[in-house]
Structure formats: structure tokens, C-alpha cells
Amino acid sequence: MRYGKIPDESIRRLPIYLRSLLLSEQGTQNISSRKLAELTHLNPNKIRKDFSYFGAFGTPGVGYNVAELVKQIRAILKLGPVRKAALVGVGKLGSALLGYPGFRMYGFEIAAVFDNDPKKIGKKIGNIAVENISGLRSMRKRKISLAIITTPAQAAQKIADMLVDKGVNGILNFAPRYLKVPKKVKVITIDIAMDLARMPYYLPAS
């Protein structure tokens, strides 16, 4: 596997390939870039180019071995070891996310849940008890290095600061706020409203 500079856009597409490969693993041993393009609605040239950034693992005239490709993509994305994550903010969204199977699938294990509402603290959601925010103190000891923020917007930055202070290096942010963190910390913000807001632009005048 060679490591030049890899376009961020290519990294963004790897999960798309992975998902399609996993969904369509109907006995097919091999898959061509053309076939994968059909599944993902992407361009075959782009797909081959993407894979080429990581070295050649296809066979001319045949395509890519599906199992091998899956293994490679998982390796590139470092989807292997299960990483412990804390979820902060047990509102509607937080509760819904707790039941979300995607976390496990991509190696996230929700190992702790925090909120500051006394009425929620102690309650069990699934098999995890909600803890007081002050419990964040023990993050390092519990080897939790990822966090999911589902608090209201105005609390998000303060929580992020606390999390970073406790050694968190990856944050999945659902609060509609830009979070200021040190460069070494990776934040991915998911804001449904941002996607909602650009939908009307693409629609005919209602």
C-alpha cells in the first residue's frame, strides 16, 4: 500500500464502496469497476483511480476480488479495533442514536452515556445507566477516546472543551454549531438542517 497524498474525497467514498460491497455480496467472487459503478452510481474511472491511491489490488480482465477489496478498504479506513465512545446528551436524538446499529458496525462501542438532567441520571437506556456530566472525569481511566455530542447547541462547545481535556481525539457532533478544538482532534459534524436547507434550492418553485 503506497502513501502519497490521498484526496479527502477518495476517503469519503471508501465507505460507499464498502457498503455496496457488503450489501451485494451475493456469491460473486469478483467485481469490476464498471459493476461497482452501477451499484454506487459513481464513475468507473473514478473508482479505479481511488483504489490506485492505495496500490493496485485488481486483476486486469477480471476485476477486484470482493473479499480482498473489503479487507483492503477496512484496513485503509482503520475499521478494525472497537473503540469506546461516550454519548453526551440524552435528548430525543441521543436516545434514538443509542439504538443505532451503525455504531457497532463501524467499530464504535457506546461505553458511557452522560447528561446533566437529574431526572435522567441513573436511568438505564438499553443496558447503560445515564451518568452525571461530572463523570466525564473518568474518561481517560475508562479508555474512552471518542465522543458523540447530542446536546443542545449552546452546551456543545463547553462539552467539547471538557472532552478534549479528558483526552478525546474524535468527536461526532450533532449540535448545530461549529466546534473549536485543537488540530489533533477530528470533529465530524452532522447537521441535518444544513442538508434540509439546500433541498428547496433544487426544487421547482412550489
Next chain:
Amino acid sequence: MRYGKIPDESIRRLPIYLRSLLLSEQGTQNISSRKLAELTHLNPNKIRKDFSYFGAFGTPGVGYNVAELVKQIRAILKLGPVRKAALVGVGKLGSALLGYPGFRMYGFEIAAVFDNDPKKIGKKIGNIAVENISGLRSMRKRKISLAIITTPAQAAQKIADMLVDKGVNGILNFAPRYLKVPKKVKVITIDIAMDLARMPYYLPAS
């Protein structure tokens, strides 16, 4: 307002500007591209360039009038008229989204809720009763032209086909599946797993 070709990336950023402007409207009459850049963590040149695609509405030496800027961005995004949307699939995610205030804020009114589980049909969620999927038939009559798909992945395409057939021209898809639709229909897919999956790539080896 001039209409050349507007980069999709610029459209994607408009909601970011809008959000920052609305959150920070602390009496400030005017805002410079530099100040807005601080709020959004984007580059001032980029911001001015973005606005320039829609014509000049700033004042040299002063900046942009906040109220005017908000009005312009809303106009460009066509965020005005409330549009009726149907939500299909009342699982955990669907239920959580029903309480999501962002829909109203960006002009979406959830006017109908559908599911195929007999146990759910007839139940009221908030003040909307869950209807059988067969009720999709009446979409056109009820002037519903948007839809939110929160069904399991394997049902999503069939539902999308039905929706398109009933005149829907915008779909917000939460199912982890690429949806095949006619070109005139705009689909925005939100797949948390796709974002999750690329987080480990950016983290130090755990």
C-alpha cells in the same frame, strides 16, 4: 441577482452562513467577510466569492447588512413557502425526527406519516396519526411533494418508486441505500454511518 453557473459547493455553504448570521444577530447591523469568516471558520475570500455569484450586496469599507444578507440567502435557497412533507417509516429514527424542530425552521411541514406495521397504524405521534402505506395514494390530492424516508434499507427503493409515482420531487433519504429516481427528482441522502466510517481514518492508531 445574476445567474451564471453557481458552484454546488457555494450552495452547500449558504446554510452555514445563514445559521451563523441568525445565531449571532446581536444587534450588529453590518458584518464583514472577515467577521463572518471567524464565525464560520471559512476563508473571507471564499465568502465574498460565494456572495458575488449572486450579485453584489455588500458595501465596501463597511461589509454586509445582516438583515439584507439573511433575506438574500433565504431567497437564493428558496426558503420561504412552507412545503408539505410525508415521513415514511416510523421506527426509532422516524419517531425521533418527528420531534425535530429543524423541519419547520427550513419550511418543511410534516403533514403525513406512513408505516406498514399494523400495530403502529392509527397511533398518534404528536398530533399526526400514522397511516397505512396505501395512503400514499392521496399524496397529490393533499399537495404533498416532499418525502422523508426512514424505512429499513431494503424497503427504501420501493417506497421511493411509489413516492415519485405520486408526484414527489424531493426526497430526504435516511436509508443507507442509493436511490434510483428520475433526474427531475432531487434526493439528499443522510447516512450517519458514512460519516462514522471515515472517522477512524483520521484518528491516531488506537
Next chain:
DNA sequence: CTCTGTGAAGAAGTTCACAGCA
């Protein structure tokens, strides 16, 4: 012949840098 891997061309998006207005 089929399909990969990849330089090279092309398109899209970003940043620079500065003329010109307030």
C-alpha cells in the same frame, strides 16, 4: 477481448492580490 492502472487533459473549486468604492 476485457478490464486494470495511470499519466495527461480538463473541470471545478479555492486563494491571491489588487483596483476601486465608501
Next chain:
DNA sequence: TGCTGTGAACTTCTTCACAGAG
């Protein structure tokens, strides 16, 4: 002076097109 608006330079990403492997 301060800040906008915008060509031009630059960078990044995508698509093309074809040599070469199977």
C-alpha cells in the same frame, strides 16, 4: 483607511484515453 468584488493564478478533483496484463 477598511472592505468589497473579481479576474487571474493556483490547487484539487474528475474524466479521458490508452498501454499493458490476463
